[in-house]
Amino acid sequence: MNLQKTVPLEGQKEGFTAFDTSKCIHCGFCLEVCPTYKLARNEAESPRGRLWLMRQVHTGRMEASETLIRRVDTCLGCLACESVCPAGVPYRHILEGFREYIQDHGPRPASKRLTERTLGFLFAHQALFFFLGMIGYGLDAARKAIVSALFRLTGKKPMFLYRGLFGLLPEYSGMPSRVFFGKSFQPLRLVPDKTARPLVVFQSCAVPVFLSKDLECLIEVLRVLGHRVVLTKGESCCGALHAHMGLKKAAKKQALKNIRAFGRGDLAGMPIVVMPSGCGNFLKQYPKVFEGDERGAQRARDFKAKVVDFIELLCKDERLEGLLVNKVELTAVVDEPCHLVYGQGISKELYGLLARVPGLRLLPFEDAKRCCGAAGSYTLLEPEMSREVLQEKIRQIKQAGVKAVITPNVGCQLQIRKGLLEAGLEDVAVINPIRVILASITGRPLGIKV
Ligand code: SF4
Numbered sequence: 001m002n003l004q005k006t007v008p009l010e011g012q013k014e015g016f017t018a019f020d021t022s023k024c025i026h027c028g029f030c031l032e033v034c035p036t037y038k039l040a041r042n043e044a045e046s047p048r049g050r051l052w053l054m055r056q057v058h059t060g061r062m063e064a065s066e067t068l069i070r071r072v073d074t075c076l077g078c079l080a081c082e083s084v085c086p087a088g089v090p091y092r093h094i095l096e097g098f099r100e101y102i103q104d105h106g107p108r109p110a111s112k113r114l115t116e117r118t119l120g121f122l123f124a125h126q127a128l129f130f131f132l133g134m135i136g137y138g139l140d141a142a143r144k145a146i147v148s149a150l151f152r153l154t155g156k157k158p159m160f161l162y163r164g165l166f167g168l169l170p171e172y173s174g175m176p177s178r179v180f181f182g183k184s185f186q187p188l189r190l191v192p193d194k195t196a197r198p199l200v201v202f203q204s205c206a207v208p209v210f211l212s213k214d215l216e217c218l219i220e221v222l223r224v225l226g227h228r229v230v231l232t233k234g235e236s237c238c239g240a241l242h243a244h245m246g247l248k249k250a251a252k253k254q255a256l257k258n259i260r261a262f263g264r265g266d267l268a269g270m271p272i273v274v275m276p277s278g279c280g281n282f283l284k285q286y287p288k289v290f291e292g293d294e295r296g297a298q299r300a301r302d303f304k305a306k307v308v309d310f311i312e313l314l315c316k317d318e319r320l321e322g323l324l325v326n327k328v329e330l331t332a333v334v335d336e337p338c339h340l341v342y343g344q345g346i347s348k349e350l351y352g353l354l355a356r357v358p359g360l361r362l363l364p365f366e367d368a369k370r371c372c373g374a375a376g377s378y379t380l381l382e383p384e385m386s387r388e389v390l391q392e393k394i395r396q397i398k399q400a401g402v403k404a405v406i407t408p409n410v411g412c413q414l415q416i417r418k419g420l421l422e423a424g425l426e427d428v429a430v431i432n433p434i435r436v437i438l439a440s441i442t443g444r445p446l447g448i449k450v
């Protein structure tokens with residue numbers, strides 16, 4: 001894909017860092033893959049329409065009005081449009097450039113600006129994020145206790161406790177855990193071929209808080225494969241959320257912290273294994289964050305060369321074949337996170353990995369590649385559209401009649417589970433593929449009703 005900057009156009013707005021909006025040939029191939037266009041049926045909320053609007057601002061023909069910005073704000077950044085575009089329009093970079101521009105130049109509701117800054121601050125401060133996560137965990141535990149008490153008394157589950165405002169509180173997979181930070185775990189089994197290497201795991205900010213059990217599973221699988229697993233203390237949020245909101249300076253700051261933290265001492269030569277697809281995708285985008293700063297970009301390229309999604313890693317590991325020996329009796333559908341399929345292009349690897357698990361039955365799922373509406377902070381900034389996008393996916397999961405949805409991204413896991421709870425489908429679990437892999441290796445139950 002050609003990511004070269006445009007030659008500045010006549011009348012181009014100063015400070016606008018967009019790429020070539022003029023590459024769009026208006027063919028419209030992208031319209032039917034765009035979740036927001038499919039819902040709104042409004043050209044202005046389609047990729048082609050948004051590109052046209054951004055081009056008008058880019059070239060100074062139109063002001064970035066509040067209405068115009070709204071049209072671009074409802075974009076999920078899911079990248080489905082990029083995947084079908086015959087002209088190679090670098091949509092993601094145009095969108096991020098536009099969002100960066102309007103942070104300083106566009107009229108935006110004060111409430112939205114405040115929410116964006118608050119989220120940016122929160123995600124950049126891991127200890128505070130963790131502390132709030134602990135409070136959330138306590139509230140979720142209290143909610144679970146109330147639900148089961150009322151179920152015992154009335155025979156009905158009070159599902160309203162998962163809807164509306166209550167729905168903002170996610171369901172936790174276990175108690176948040178910071179014990180992971182700064183630890184080193186030795187291999188569990190010696191592998192004969194001496195190919196096992198030390199690895200450093202990028203934990204992400206949300207996984208130790210909401211899905212600490214999944215992180216434990218990943219560490220265990222890597223150790224079984226003979227790896228020494230290291231976790232660094234200096235890790236920071238990857239910055240994807242900041243970039244998505246147009247807070248590029250903050251995203252760069254996060255990137256710098258991670259490049260330093262993962263380049264220290266022993267860690268410098270270790271591959272960096274990432275579990276959430278969204279973080280993996282953005283860590284691989286770091287060189288783009290340092291555009292115009294050659295020294296920074298070189299460090300980012302060196303960093304990127306070490307990043308590997310856990311699915312890529314496991315998929316290539318031949319030793320796994322002999323370890324996946326236990327049957328996992330489960331019928332499920334797979335959800336492909338946007339940043340796995342369109343961002344990193346490693347969807348096939350996910351299916352390839354799951355195909356090696358005996359007993360696992362995956363049903364065809366038409367909606368697998370469609371965004372679930374989580375999209376980083378989108379679920380909080382654009383709750384109505386986020387919910388509409390999600391509902392379509394939930395409807396299809398219901399139709400499939402499965403007991404589990406398998407997806408490897410933390411935001412998608414939380415979002416789909418929220419949708420299922422709201423729809424009264426609390427018996428349908430949303431699980432990370434790493435749980436299925438571990439269950440097949442160890443024979444331990446998945447911990448869900450199947
Ligand atoms: S990124 Fe997704 S939501 Fe945004 S225009 Fe492209 S397809 Fe539509």
Ligand code: SF4
Nearest residue numbers: 024025027028030085
């Ligand atoms: S598919 Fe690409 S070239 Fe065609 S309208 Fe969409 S963005 Fe433009």
